[in-house]
Amino acid sequence: MKRVVMKFGGSSVETIEKMQKIAGRIVKKRNEGYEVCVVVSAMGKSTNSLIQLAKQASASPNKRELDSLLATGEQVSISLLSMILQEMNQKAIGLTGFQAGIKTSGFHTNNRIEDIDVSHIEKYLNDGHVVVVAGFQGLNAAGDITTLGRGGSDTTAIALAAKLDCSCEIYTDVLGIYGVDPRLYPKAKKLYSISYEEMKEMAFLGAKVMEPRSIDIAHRYRVPLLVAHAHDEQEGTLIQEEDPMEHRPITGCSVSEKIVLVNIQHLPASLTLIAHLFVTLANEGVNIDMISQTQGSDGFVTLAFTASADDLDNLESVLGFLTHDEPEVIIHIDKHVVKVSVVGSGMRTQSGVAAQLFQLFADHGIVYKLITTSEISISYTMSKDHQHQAVQLISKAFDL
Amino acid sequence: MKRVVMKFGGSSVETIEKMQKIAGRIVKKRNEGYEVCVVVSAMGKSTNSLIQLAKQASASPNKRELDSLLATGEQVSISLLSMILQEMNQKAIGLTGFQAGIKTSGFHTNNRIEDIDVSHIEKYLNDGHVVVVAGFQGLNAAGDITTLGRGGSDTTAIALAAKLDCSCEIYTDVLGIYGVDPRLYPKAKKLYSISYEEMKEMAFLGAKVMEPRSIDIAHRYRVPLLVAHAHDEQEGTLIQEEDPMEHRPITGCSVSEKIVLVNIQHLPASLTLIAHLFVTLANEGVNIDMISQTQGSDGFVTLAFTASADDLDNLESVLGFLTHDEPEVIIHIDKHVVKVSVVGSGMRTQSGVAAQLFQLFADHGIVYKLITTSEISISYTMSKDHQHQAVQLISKAFDL
Numbered sequence: 001m002k003r004v005v006m007k008f009g010g011s012s013v014e015t016i017e018k019m020q021k022i023a024g025r026i027v028k029k030r031n032e033g034y035e036v037c038v039v040v041s042a043m044g045k046s047t048n049s050l051i052q053l054a055k056q057a058s059a060s061p062n063k064r065e066l067d068s069l070l071a072t073g074e075q076v077s078i079s080l081l082s083m084i085l086q087e088m089n090q091k092a093i094g095l096t097g098f099q100a101g102i103k104t105s106g107f108h109t110n111n112r113i114e115d116i117d118v119s120h121i122e123k124y125l126n127d128g129h130v131v132v133v134a135g136f137q138g139l140n141a142a143g144d145i146t147t148l149g150r151g152g153s154d155t156t157a158i159a160l161a162a163k164l165d166c167s168c169e170i171y172t173d174v175l176g177i178y179g180v181d182p183r184l185y186p187k188a189k190k191l192y193s194i195s196y197e198e199m200k201e202m203a204f205l206g207a208k209v210m211e212p213r214s215i216d217i218a219h220r221y222r223v224p225l226l227v228a229h230a231h232d233e234q235e236g237t238l239i240q241e242e243d244p245m246e247h248r249p250i251t252g253c254s255v256s257e258k259i260v261l262v263n264i265q266h267l268p269a270s271l272t273l274i275a276h277l278f279v280t281l282a283n284e285g286v287n288i289d290m291i292s293q294t295q296g297s298d299g300f301v302t303l304a305f306t307a308s309a310d311d312l313d314n315l316e317s318v319l320g321f322l323t324h325d326e327p328e329v330i331i332h333i334d335k336h337v338v339k340v341s342v343v344g345s346g347m348r349t350q351s352g353v354a355a356q357l358f359q360l361f362a363d364h365g366i367v368y369k370l371i372t373t374s375e376i377s378i379s380y381t382m383s384k385d386h387q388h389q390a391v392q393l394i395s396k397a398f399d400l
Numbered sequence: 401m402k403r404v405v406m407k408f409g410g411s412s413v414e415t416i417e418k419m420q421k422i423a424g425r426i427v428k429k430r431n432e433g434y435e436v437c438v439v440v441s442a443m444g445k446s447t448n449s450l451i452q453l454a455k456q457a458s459a460s461p462n463k464r465e466l467d468s469l470l471a472t473g474e475q476v477s478i479s480l481l482s483m484i485l486q487e488m489n490q491k492a493i494g495l496t497g498f499q500a501g502i503k504t505s506g507f508h509t510n511n512r513i514e515d516i517d518v519s520h521i522e523k524y525l526n527d528g529h530v531v532v533v534a535g536f537q538g539l540n541a542a543g544d545i546t547t548l549g550r551g552g553s554d555t556t557a558i559a560l561a562a563k564l565d566c567s568c569e570i571y572t573d574v575l576g577i578y579g580v581d582p583r584l585y586p587k588a589k590k591l592y593s594i595s596y597e598e599m600k601e602m603a604f605l606g607a608k609v610m611e612p613r614s615i616d617i618a619h620r621y622r623v624p625l626l627v628a629h630a631h632d633e634q635e636g637t638l639i640q641e642e643d644p645m646e647h648r649p650i651t652g653c654s655v656s657e658k659i660v661l662v663n664i665q666h667l668p669a670s671l672t673l674i675a676h677l678f679v680t681l682a683n684e685g686v687n688i689d690m691i692s693q694t695q696g697s698d699g700f701v702t703l704a705f706t707a708s709a710d711d712l713d714n715l716e717s718v719l720g721f722l723t724h725d726e727p728e729v730i731i732h733i734d735k736h737v738v739k740v741s742v743v744g745s746g747m748r749t750q751s752g753v754a755a756q757l758f759q760l761f762a763d764h765g766i767v768y769k770l771i772t773t774s775e776i777s778i779s780y781t782m783s784k785d786h787q788h789q790a791v792q793l794i795s796k797a798f799d800l
Contacts, residue, residue: 016453016456016457019457050476053416053476053480054479054480054483056416057416057419057480057481057483057484057487058483058484058486058487059487061483062482062483062486064493065478065479065480065482065483065486065493065494066479066483068475068478068479068494068496069475069476069479069480071475072472072475072476075468075469075471075472075475076450076453076469076472078465078468079454079465079466079468079469080453080454080457080465080469081457082462082465083454083457083458083461083462083465083466084457084458086458086462086465087457087458087459093464093465094465094468096468096545098498099543099544099545120543143499143520144499145496145499
């Protein structure tokens with residue numbers, strides 16, 4: 001029997017009415033002869049409401065407790081969606097993360113899936129049930145409820161599809177993947193197909209439809225991934241192995257808005273000190289992105305890097321320790337920056353893309369601060385003031 | 401080290417502010433040298449909100465899914481209260497039913513605790529944590545999340561106290577146990593001590609402070625039980641072994657308002673049929689209370705019993721099958737009834753209480769329908785119209 005994992009995000013399940021609509025879509029898929037495993041997020045803004053309660057309870061809520069609190073959101077969704085499916089005479093059962101056999105490890109609020117024991121799910125699939133699994137959550141070896149952090153429900157869905165050896169359909173509130181965010185460039189074109197690598201790079205560089213870690217799992221286990229609209233039946237975007245016939249030099253342009261640029265001057269040139277800084281940041285769950293380091297002739301180092309604005313509290317507390325231990329250090333955090341990235345696997349074979357971009361920015365006076373490149377992308381950190389102009393220029397130049 | 405289980409109901413944890421108040425009380429107890437295990441219910445009316453969502457999702461929500469849905473309420477409470485305790489520099493950890501080792505069996509939405517593996521709780525208690533356990537829930541042998549039905553959080557607290565070999569304090573929104581509900585008789589007197597048996601009988605007969613099953617566990621395991629106000633420090637009521645020096649003939653008077661009286665006439669006098677009826681009612685989770693049966697000379701039987709008004713849907717569907725199979729049967733369900741009960745362990749040794757009651761009702765024209773008696777109580781089913789007068793007469797006559 002054919003199998004599929006269908007994933008619905010928070011905006012697709014924010015009311016009972018919306019759940020009834022997606023339940024219709026699930027039953028249709030089932031009637032087409034599929035065994036269906038569904039992964040759902042928490043209803044609409046319910047996770048935010050829980051976070052608000054946690055903030056009232058504590059200035060910095062304990063993360064183990066926060067995980068346990070947030071995990072209730074998806075548990076509510078699976079129960080209600082299962083009831084709705086049963087009301088439509090479709091056998092269905094809701095499973096929380098631990099009931100679905102999802103084992104995690106790592107830090108609270110930012111765990112990763114270690115393994116999934118799908119025997120429970122397969123038993124119910126074989127028995128004709130639609131199995132509705134709570135996304136975003138699992139259980140660690142200590143028996144604590146854990147959550148997977150951003151994009152966690154996508155990760156759950158894709159990891160399940162990998163384990164259940166089937167494809168995965170991500171239903172969301174956009175019609176598919178665009179070369180550039182239509183909110184930033186209204187003439188943006190939808191892509192009907194994109195490679196894992198390009199999608200991962202786009203996601204990593206700020207396209208918000210999916211998190212890179214999810215796509216990474218899909219890529220690693222070769223899970224075909226469809227991204228489509230939850231309430232609109234038009235064709236979405238298929239994420240799959242690269243098709244060498246279809247090389248475009250540039251697939252997309254993405255913007256990361258919620259970043260900060262950290263500049264540390266007059267840092268003693270000690271490998272131990274710098275390593276300790278990054279280890280401490282990692283332990284506090286601060287994700288560091290672009291790193292640039294220059295050494296002056298005075299024996300001191302200037303270090304610049306970007307980090308997620310969401311991690312600002314932890315970032316500032318770690319940097320606070322640094323200035324305490326090394327009082328001569330000068331730290332500046334610039335919050336008025338964005339990262340504009342250009343992605344395309346064609347950049348591997350077609351040279352000149354970077355040159356074209358530098359020329360474009362020079363012609364229009366767009367100043368950038370940090371630059372990083374990968375095999376298939378190039379990213380510029382710049383002032384928020386230049387973001388709009390940069391996206392327009394890139395989209396027109398590369399027909400996105 | 402001394403130990404105690406403190407239980408706080410939904411109205412005591414309905415806001416973060418109220419949780420902060422009870423957290424103060426918990427820390428105070430801890431500073432008095434107690435190891436403290438706390439049991440909490442869902443916040444205020446949150447269980448009702450979840451039930452409303454379930455009713456939107458399905459006309460008769462699947463009970464397994466309903467259990468999973470409702471269990472999120474207590475999970476929210478344990479996480480938030482633990483955060484608040486930690487914010488007050490008190491080590492604390494929240495445990496859901498399954499994490500606390502609570503194993504249940506029975507029917508979904510109405511399970512009973514089979515056993516508790518307290519090793520996880522004891523580990524944290526020994527380590528100086530306040531352990532905050534989600535009331536009302538557990539896990540069955542199939543790995544499904546279950547709930548315990550009415551009074552479930554009290555049951556959790558008392559069962560934990562039995563397993564942890566300590567006393568249990570039930571904090572609620574009343575100042576203690578009264579001989580008669582002060583809302584029904586404003587001059588009612590608070591009891592400072594009451595025996596398990598009397599309390600159980602009172603609860604069984606409608607006093608709403610605690611469910612009889614909870615008191616039954618306390619009695620069986622000799623768990624001393626204090627009932628007191630969550631936000632008022634005045635002395636509550638201690639429920640404990642009977643003190644033979646303090647026999648009062650009547651301890652209290654209680655009223656069950658949410659009942660219906662079922663009258664079945666022209667029922668064939670078949671033991672199999674009647675047994676089948678009660679077995680079916682039990683399987684549907686309908687709790688039957690007072691039963692009276694009379695046999696006519698025509699070979700037919702008249703059967704009357706009371707049931708909880710909450711079970712009315714299930715009751716009517718079972719009775720529907722009966723009229724389908726036995727079309728000559730005449731069923732009447734009277735919803736305008738209450739049960740007024742008089743309780744006192746002194747009734748064992750002091751005769752004349754029943755006679756006094758019958759005289760009282762006769763003098764004032766109070767008509768009753770069914771009567772049942774136990775060793776320490778006597779109950780009358782009567783029209784709602786007579787409830788007020790009956791309670792006033794009894795309270796005055798026995799100085800409650």
